[in-house]
Amino acid sequence: MLFRNSLLSIITVFSLFSFSSPLKAQALLPYTPELNQDFFDEYGSQLLQDAVQLTRFREYELAVARARLAVQLSPHRYESWFILGTLEIQDNNLDGGVKALQEAKRLAPEQADVLFSLGNSYFQVGDYESSVKEIQAGLKLNKEIPQSYFDLGNAYYRLSKYSDAIESYQQAIKLEPQFWPAINNIGLVEYEQGKINEALESWRKALKIDENQAEPTLAIAVALYRQGKREEALNLGQSALKMDNSYGSMAFLKENLWGDKLLEDTRKFFANPEIAPLVKKETPEKTAE
Template identity: 30%
Template sequence: FPINEEYVRQESLDVCAKELDDYIELTRQQRKYEWCRIKSLLDDERLPVEQKASLLVRKAFLDRKFQHNEEAILACDEALKIQANNYEVWNNKGVALKNLERYEQAVAAYEKALEIKPDYYYAWNNKGDALRNLERYEQAIVAYEKALEIKPDYHYAWRNKGIALFYLERYEQAIAAYEKALEIKPDYHYAWKNKGIALFCLERYEQAITTFEKALEIKPDYHYAWSCKGNTFLQLKLYQQAIAAYEKALEIKPDYHYAWSGKGNTFLQLKLYQQAIAAYEKALEIKPNREYFISNLGLIKYEMGKIDEAIKNWEAAIKINNQFVEPQLAIGVALYKKGEISAGLTMAETVLKLDKSWGNLQRLKKELWGDKLLADAEKLLENPQIKTLLSQTVEEAKSKEEKMDEDSNSNQL
């Protein structure tokens, strides 16, 4: 603890000489030591006021690392009373607000940092992250590109730009961004994983597996990559490899609900229904209100001939999320199968008016619908009323495309 005023001054100067980046590589124990050191200085009345703001921003940074985001915001606010134009404080406050999912406020804090220091690429990147969380993906990309104008080798911004492009379903561009990140930092396992997911969405499954394996070479205990690898094996119908990959993910993180769900999906495809139910129930123990898991239990019950139980599962899923289309169509098929023709058609029509892609059996197969449910769905889709509806939606789509072509041609004149 500080002994005299000169000690306090020298100790605080020593702490302030460290850049915030220096704290990133510290272990948790080392961070705890630094936090205690800073806190003892801040509690000492002999601390020179001109050094207090610098110490507060370092405390805020460490508070964030310990997930004490409210405390970090308080430290930032105290620092801003001393130095209102400290861009590092505004940036740290923004990150703490983002961690608390207060994204609009985070954006405002980053913008304050950028008013003070327009070339502060950290704040541009962080602003992009907050905008991405607000699903304002185009604006997020602009922010990431500003960061990259200032620092072209900032691998975090390349990866984050890729994520925003991914959410816009611009998968090839996302891959190009991830590859830029990997040129700069070849051992960046997060970027390898993200690239694999984009390849998966493009149905380039063999390449996706190779990419997930690159992530796992770098970080063998990366449970997310193991689970993604399992998902890819499932699409390739390599079911035993899929199960093995999910089990690796669960060895590392036993409460990883997506890996339990992936196992359930695989057992469903293998028609091992009791094992599938057990896996989904494990997933639901961890995430009780995940509507997708509940809906998939309905898929199993239907294949087991338990139609009424399946309907109850699908109704439960809809109760959690009334925008969830799949169980609504499944109920329509089940009602149609039970002879409740009018109710089944009404339910199916409602869904297909929202999204005609659910009228495609290949889409239903991809969603893991089993043989019995697919066969009954085919019968419903062959109903003249449904066929008319689907043909109308196809014609409407063609009409819209022709109108867009006309508008495009007229704009060129």
């Protein structure tokens, strides 16, 4: 708020002394610099840098405030809208983030990063068709971003376009062979397709890259439990939930793209007396989702 008040004071002083009508005692007036758009752009750039720095300390509210002021100073610059939109999304203001990124796209339709971010924001609000469209447009401009192929795969997966999802994940892996989340998500798709053995193979590949990941460990446990391999499944499940207890939440798993078939089998697995104590107790609202 300090930046906003200081700027408003400068603008107020400037406006008071910019009239052409004669004033009395002009010799006593303080010197007022001419404030042109370059000044506002420079100030706006500094505010954006401050906002980015604040995000490193998770001070999103302060960061968003600076980004909003930067947009007021330089509404013609796509960078201001781009950073504001990204921060609004991080601060969970999804509608505000989408609107800001839409404006960034209007100002810079050929900026791949803007299109990728807009596509990701559409995904978060549940508009998967628009997500696919924007990410595809970005990939036409820059085909070397593994994360964007991963995001595209996630959007296809939500649309139940399983073949397209796997193809997108594979493209991400081609660009970055150690990208275990893409390998993990291929397993999620395969499980929904009824290809349990293929899913197990994918999750094991993900663990070869990083053996300390709870998600593929838990997924393997659930699949093995369905196959009747109870002892191995229970040991893996306990290990996974001790690694990261967030995965003991059905709502969290759904948010992380676990499909209906895998979720149903997970409910059965979580009901086991040896696993149940590690499972998060959720409200009826979350359970109903």
